[in-house]
Amino acid sequence: MKRAQLFQLAQQLQPKLTNWRRDFHRNPEIGYEEVRTSGIVAEHLESLGLEVIRNVGKTGVVGLLRGETDGPTIALRADMDALPIQDQKSAEYSSQVEGKAHLCGHDAHTTILMGAAELLTGLGRPKSGNIKFVFQPAEEGLAGARAMIQDGVLENPKVEAIAGLHMTPGQDTGTVGVSKGVAFASADRLVIRVFGKGGHAARPHEGIDAIAVSAQVITALQNIASRLVDPLEPVVVTIGKITGGYMGTAIAPEVEMIGTVRTLSPALRERMPALIEQVVSGVCASFGAGHEVIYGDGYPVVVNDLGMVDLLTETVDGLDWAKGWSSISPSTGGEDFAFYCEQIPGVFFRLGSGNEEERTRYPLHHPMFDLDETAMPYGVGILSSVALEFLARNTTSEGERTK
Ligand SMILES: [Zn+2]
Ligand SMILES: [Zn+2]
Structure with a gap:
């Protein structure tokens, strides 16, 4: 499998991705109430033949793509929760729940990771090493990441690195922004x-x-x-x-x-x-x-591991379909991805989801927030490539660990 083909495959998933995202968008669930959402995720992961654990960190779901032999494990993470804010846009897929809406793009994060799971599973089992798909609840203030860690998401098999992304309306569709070191306050x-x-x-x-x-x-x-x-x-x-x-x-x-x-x-x-x-x-x-x-004990600082930042940027540089990356300043926003980064090397990056249409340029948490759905295949392709690159760098061609 050539990395170039990954994007073609990811783009073929676009109709599916759009359907998933719009379904989640219509049916938002806030922190620790993501029962419907996580049920859909779990069924999808099971349909792919992954090892699935439900109810991790209360309403979280974990899928494992196990390699043919033991090796390092990388986790890819998405958050699933919506916000307790009234959706004010009028779209065919506007929130149908009074006072709740996906205004931080977590519906797209969940969708992208479902797509990555499908794409990576379609490539067959890794020769060595594992890919763990982490769908966590309650990122918005309720520390779903910490709940997942307390429930053992980083164990069995032990996770050695983690990557995640956030939709970013201020960046052009498909572009990557990453902070070297401190990323979120x-x-x-x-x-x-x-x-x-x-x-x-x-x-x-x-x-x-x-x-x-x-x-x-x-x-x-x-x-x-x-x-x-x-x-x-x-x-x-x-x-x-x-x-x-x-x-x-x-x-x-x-x-x-x-x-x-x-x-x-x-x-x-x-x-x-x-x-x-x-x-x-x-x-x-x-x-x-x-x-x-x-x-109150809230979220720690998100500190991107420099080795993982290199892995991400070198991976993106190697993808002829990618739209490039840029180094960005840290955000004073908070992100509970910080809890993973306290335990293991991690990289959390921004994926551009804004285009020339005004509706895609509202900031996160704005009652009119929306996104360019064609950003999602980029997310699928980049996250999948990062996982494959991590496994490739940490195992030999015979499938043995290099460290
Ligand atoms: Zn948010
Ligand atoms: Zn968010």
């Missing part, structure tokens, strides 16, 4: 409560105004990035939700703020809880208010 949840003292709005000095204190807290938090952390180290502290108070004529006794903290360095991530506590406690104390900071 850590994403930790932050809850801050400010405790004041209620009273009449006309006599604020008799109470402790939790809203006024919170305003100072929010402003002070921005000084962490500008005054307390090295300006060459990116950090984001965003308060995205704030609740408190009863009415315009009463002093609010309590305020709750919910936000997110992003860093591009594991070391800075570790420092952030103490810095936030320092700022919040200082500001609150200066107004006589009490406080509570709850720092």
